[in-house]
Amino acid sequence: MVETRLPAELLRDDPRIPKTPDPSAIVIFGASGDLTARKLVPALYELAEGRRLPMEFAIVGVARTPMSYEEFREKLRRSLEEQRPGGVSDDVWDSFSGGIFYLAGDSKKAGTYRELKGFLKNLDNERGTRGNRAFYLASSPTLFSTIVEGLGEAGMNEGEDGGWARLVVEKPFGRDLTSARELNADIRRYFEETQIYRIDHYLGKETVQNILALRFSNSIFEPLWNQHYVDHVQITVAEDLGIGSRGGFYEDAGALRDIIQNHAMQILCLTAMEPPAAFDAESVREEKVKVLKAARRIPADEVEDFAVRGQYTRGWVWGEETPGYREEEDIGPDSTTETYVALKLYIDNWRWAGTPFYVRTGKRLPKRVTEIAIQFKPTPHAPFAGAENLEPNVLVVRVQPEEGVSLKIGAKVPGSGFEIRSVNMDLLYGTAFLEEVPDAYQRLLLDLMLGDPTLFIRSDETEGAWDILGPVMRAWTENGEMPFYPAGSWGPDEAEKLLKREGRRWRRP
Numbered sequence: 001m002v003e004t005r006l007p008a009e010l011l012r013d014d015p016r017i018p019k020t021p022d023p024s025a026i027v028i029f030g031a032s033g034d035l036t037a038r039k040l041v042p043a044l045y046e047l048a049e050g051r052r053l054p055m056e057f058a059i060v061g062v063a064r065t066p067m068s069y070e071e072f073r074e075k076l077r078r079s080l081e082e083q084r085p086g087g088v089s090d091d092v093w094d095s096f097s098g099g100i101f102y103l104a105g106d107s108k109k110a111g112t113y114r115e116l117k118g119f120l121k122n123l124d125n126e127r128g129t130r131g132n133r134a135f136y137l138a139s140s141p142t143l144f145s146t147i148v149e150g151l152g153e154a155g156m157n158e159g160e161d162g163g164w165a166r167l168v169v170e171k172p173f174g175r176d177l178t179s180a181r182e183l184n185a186d187i188r189r190y191f192e193e194t195q196i197y198r199i200d201h202y203l204g205k206e207t208v209q210n211i212l213a214l215r216f217s218n219s220i221f222e223p224l225w226n227q228h229y230v231d232h233v234q235i236t237v238a239e240d241l242g243i244g245s246r247g248g249f250y251e252d253a254g255a256l257r258d259i260i261q262n263h264a265m266q267i268l269c270l271t272a273m274e275p276p277a278a279f280d281a282e283s284v285r286e287e288k289v290k291v292l293k294a295a296r297r298i299p300a301d302e303v304e305d306f307a308v309r310g311q312y313t314r315g316w317v318w319g320e321e322t323p324g325y326r327e328e329e330d331i332g333p334d335s336t337t338e339t340y341v342a343l344k345l346y347i348d349n350w351r352w353a354g355t356p357f358y359v360r361t362g363k364r365l366p367k368r369v370t371e372i373a374i375q376f377k378p379t380p381h382a383p384f385a386g387a388e389n390l391e392p393n394v395l396v397v398r399v400q401p402e403e404g405v406s407l408k409i410g411a412k413v414p415g416s417g418f419e420i421r422s423v424n425m426d427l428l429y430g431t432a433f434l435e436e437v438p439d440a441y442q443r444l445l446l447d448l449m450l451g452d453p454t455l456f457i458r459s460d461e462t463e464g465a466w467d468i469l470g471p472v473m474r475a476w477t478e479n480g481e482m483p484f485y486p487a488g489s490w491g492p493d494e495a496e497k498l499l500k501r502e503g504r505r506w507r508r509p
């Protein structure tokens, strides 16, 4: 076929050529909070330093605390300096912070939105933001619907003068299926699905995206990626930290809502999904939703065969004694919030029928590690002496830290006999690529401004994930029994038993 497009157009579509977003303003609700100072503004600063932001760009923080522009900028700079041991460039900061503004206002009052609208209009004139706005909900989730209504009623659900309006919703997106549906309905009263960017920062992590790259750009893995060859899959999102000063939030959430419903389920989807026809928002998200639909719903009276929870008690992590969960700030002495979850899930489809996916997460485990381990079935026959004791092949995608991929294989021990031993073939990102791995929020904020929702969550994904977890949440609310594990251990004994009774065991990553 004859290519009729001009070279410039071809270049514009080339994924290797960085694109610059449209002139725009990003409005952050809940701007005095932790997320803005620790994640959002540092990510935007990095983008500014890498010249990935448009010249005509502004950040408008909205929160109740009275603050001048200068005070807001100072606070952000201090936090940025803490995050960047390498220092902050005065030149970059001066031009970047000149576009940072702050509006003190109560998000429950209509006047705040009128004022914001006028403010943004002025910015269009003064900074050339051209009517394009992204509204970022980083406030308390209890305010999400109120803010959306405020924006909608003030007419800010559309951009000005033909510009665009996009809405970013932070997690947690609801606290169960019913509340997630209500929140989706509240948002859809004012915003179209194509304007909504539900964020899960794990999707912005390079190594999470690499699950797709590994699977769909290599011909050697995909033929084995199914129930014929895979014995089971283990997904681990382990943290050595406790809950820090987030007790108020965590007590209400727990590990199932905080990690499993979003980060772990997304990893599961990317690991289990069918190849998408293209790497675009609809194709990728459609395939993820199919996985969630195929995930077996756990029968209400069998929850304990599929799900284990736990809560950490006093223990030792990295040689330091740490308090138990019930002794943490803002946590009651008889709290029944889980800080550990292990689940067994089945994806009842052609590819995965009968292959269990074990998923676990926990706070105060021995180390911080997120990984996906694909454990293959053993060879059908062992012709070498001792080979029956050989560990099966395991392909591990290490999401963090020490990002990389490793494959456990059997190899001959050098010498005259024929002894076989398991060894690892490792790919370490740090040594394979010279580029620094950008923070997840950089990628996601850039995609937001470029209008690419591929790495954001569609409404049916979030609802599907809640639906799967519903029986577990209900069973745990009814039954107050809580298994414990000492901080610094790999979780409660019940989690070991979950695998042991099927002749398997958790990896020690």
Ligand code: BG6
Residues within 6 Å of the ligand: 239, 258
């Ligand atoms: C957040 C959770 O979504 O993810 C936190 O609310 C958790 O509890 C954090 O610590 C983990 O993120 P990361 O990027 O450090 O693995």
